Amino acid sequence: MNTVLSRLNTVFAFTLSVMAALTFGCFLTTAFNDNLSSVQIETFKHSIKSGYTPYNERSERGNFVFDLHADLNPIFNWNVKQLFLYLTAEYKTEQNALNQVVLWDKIILRGNAALLDYRGIKMKYPFFDDGNGLKGHDNITLTLSWNVIPNAGMLPRIFGDGSTSFSLPVQYSNR
């Protein structure tokens, strides 16, 4: 320990070890959280239109407006950098056993308002089906999920406790 170089080497190695231990500790203390919260979703003004996707495929496009209430504050802790929320419509058609479409998403960083009280939100992404299975579909389930992004650690995806089902009309709307 009597040259600058060997002292620098030791300090550097020690710093790295401490940082690694801290990061692991950060991960371990929050690895077993369940990150659950209850969610209320309601949908209104369901409609369906016939049209073309941006890639010129003939398709049907569903539409609706929704209200969302949830309190996500308890999920945030020192190891949660952000929550990535996404609203998924899940349904079954003749063509596909499972269809999942994300219609709306939001990023909430730690420190931002996490008490959600939205009304009359429009969809962010178009609600196209792969095929023509949306018209008159009577069992489309809407769930809110979130992906917990930590400072270091696992990346779990949690389903919010609370979902809603709705159906789309049989008639195309012209508006």
Add this chain to the structure above:
Amino acid sequence: MGNFDFLDDVRRMNKRQLFYQVLNFGMIVSSALMIWKGLMVVTSSESPIVVVLSGSMEPAFHRGDLLFLTNHQSDPIRVGEIVVFKIEGREIPIVHRVLRLHEKEDGKVKFLTKGDNNSVDDRGLYAPGQLWLERKDVVGRARGFVPYVGIVTILMNDYPKFKYLVLLGLGLFVLIHRE
């Protein structure tokens, strides 16, 4: 003068000790390789650890962050998952989130992805004529994350001379150092 003390060690080494040092070096390299291959088997992914190369997933992931991937076939792909995929014909893996998914009865699945920080979905990135991604394009799904650690890899890629310097330095150090 004091800085070159370690070279005296080399001069004092006889053939057998030199051989021992080289073998030591070989052991370290093979252990590293075994750990990497072992990880590949446990995670079922051909690339169990990747470095984030672009800012398309900010603010979740920044350039230089490290992702731990798994790719078990029995684990179905679902929306909201962060997948690392490769486009046919291109080397660079892309880390984005699944936006839309359609799965048939037999398990055959096709899905669309989008980067959190991008305003449009990834169809512009796929191969010409390709509208969906399939299971075979996926390198792995992100399950764990450590920030900043991958910056070293990015530095080594951007400045190849730095990479050779580090590798050479490390190799020399292991060969010469007696312990």
